[in-house]
Amino acid sequence: MNAAKWSFLLCATVSAAVCLCIYLTGRVRRPEPRAWGLDCAGCGDYPDELCAALFQGKAAALLLGAQCEQLHRAGAEAEAGIESQLRAGRPLNCSRLRASHSYITRTLSREEADFPLAFILAVHKDLDTLEWLFRAIYAPHNIYCIHVDNKTSAAFRRGVQQLASCFHNVFVAARSESVVYGGFSRLQADINCMRELAGGRLRWKYVLNLCGQDYPLKTNRELVRFLQGRWKGKNITPGILQPQHMKPRTSHVHREYISPGHSYVIKTHRRKAAGVPHGLTLYFGSAYYALTREFVNFVLSDPRAQDLLQWSRDTYSPDEHYWVTLNRIADAPGADPNAEWEGNVRSIKWLDQAQVTHNGCKGHYVRSICVYGLGDLEWLAQRDSLFANKFEVNSHPLVAQCMERWLRPRTLSQSEVPIQPEWHIKNNKCFFDIENNECSIPLK
Structure with a gap:
């Protein structure tokens, strides 16, 4: 075939592809969707394939994914979310929740x-994101303490209580703090859960703290193999000697203030009178940890731990110096x-570390921390940490769906018991129904 014919065929192929893209884009964008639940957030015929392409950072997948999330945000709230169910006055059906949300109900090994x-889960908002996280970490042999910020609405608290009531090994902390970002109350929330966990009958080995995002x-x-390996019997509290620029955090008196709609910590001009109790050397590090049960007993009873806790008020x-100093x-x-x-322990994209330790946030920043977007999935899949922070299911529903589809197959592949069909994350073919103006899921 001569060059002229090859050129003609190439042009025709490209033109057809462009027309097809324009046609498909028009089909997707023309109607406004009635509701996009998480099961339909993929928005394409094969969500698994779309997620796989997103984890590879493919430009075409990022473009399609962005269109899907735009449609989700333009439509009504997700029907699959438990938060919208509770707001509508529909109590949770626990059996249906466990089955339809793919909870693993047997110990796998x-x-x-x-x-x-x-x-320990410290939460203050966004029940859908909490439930998405919870079903990823849930196992029937573990135990879970949920601390609900005392400033949250009664409706949110009821929702968390209903979620907890569906599982025998989940409870809401009896004592609730009004948590202020950067305040002592955040540390006290963990201590409250620790007291209840330490007094329970389950002989757990390690405790890990999480936030709802x-x-x-x-x-x-x-996680078990990680903790039994190099860290066997050791606590994980990443940190270093307190840097000079962090010393004002502990050299001056700080106060928590709570007013309607606002809560904050302010630094006063008054210096702390007493030195660090027992001559302890202060360290600075992560507020996230993995602690042995024996260390938790030490935290709750040793005079040095108790005195440092009071001094830190x-x-x-203080959660960024308390655990790392005691350890x-x-x-x-x-x-x-x-x-x-x-x-x-954590993968976090901090604003001041953009282009230094990471490639920038592809979602949006909240308090200088990245809320992950579609363009962050490739980076997340390459991390070797235990957890990542932060996520928002309703802002980035396809991110949430893809993370589930990335983690759950690995979880099930490690099972030593027969896998139940409902444990699989739903792999429905979703398409936008032009006539009925809805996301349809054909029966299998």
Whole structure:
């Protein structure tokens, strides 16, 4: 075939592809969707394939994904979300919730059964994102304490209570704090849950703390192997000696203030009178941790831990010095006095680290922390940390769906028990129905 014919065929092919794209785009954009639940957030015929392409950072997938999320935000609230159900006055049907939201209701391996974990979840908003996180970390042999910010609405608290009531191993903390960002109340919330967990009958091995906008990057079995491996019997509290620029956090008195719609911590001009109790050296690090049960007992009973807790009441963000400082005490259970930033507990895209430790936020920033967008999926899949922060299901529904489709197959592949069909994340073919103006799911 001569060059002229090849050129003609190439032009014709490209033209047809362009026309097809324009046609398909017009079909998707023409109607306004009635509602887009998480099951339909993929918006294409094969959501798994779209997610796979997003994790590879393919430009075409990012474009299609952005269109899908735009349609989701333009439509009504997600019908699949439990928050909208509760607002409509429909109580949760626990059996239906566990089945339709793909909860794993059996322990998947002897290895996991022999190493139960405790989780502390501090939450203050967004029940749908909390439930999305919870079904990813749920296992029937673990135990979960949910601390609900005392400032939240009665409706949100009822929703969390209803969610917890669907599971035998989940409870809401009896004592609730009015949590202020950067305040002592955030540390106290964890302590409240620890007291109840320590007094429970389940002999859990480690406790890990989460906020309601986290998501795991490892399966439960991978968490167990991580903690039983290099860290066996050791606490994970990443941090270093308190840097000079962080010292005003603990050298001056800070106060929490709460008013309708606002809460904040202010630094006063008054210096703290007393030095750090027991001559402890202050460290600075992550507020997130993995702590042994023995260390938790130490935190709740040792005079040094108790005195440091009281001393920290008027400091700024004490959860960023409390755990890491106690874990450097040589005779504390599971202590690691020479530890630094090891542990890889969280992946976070901080605003001031853009283009330094990460490639920038592809979603949006809240308090200098990235809320992940579609363009962040490739980066997330390459992380080796235990969890990532932050996510918003209703702002970025396709991110949420793809993260589930990325994690759940790995979880099930590690199972030693027969896999139940409802444990799979739904893999429905979704398409936009022009005539009925809705996202339709054909029966299988």
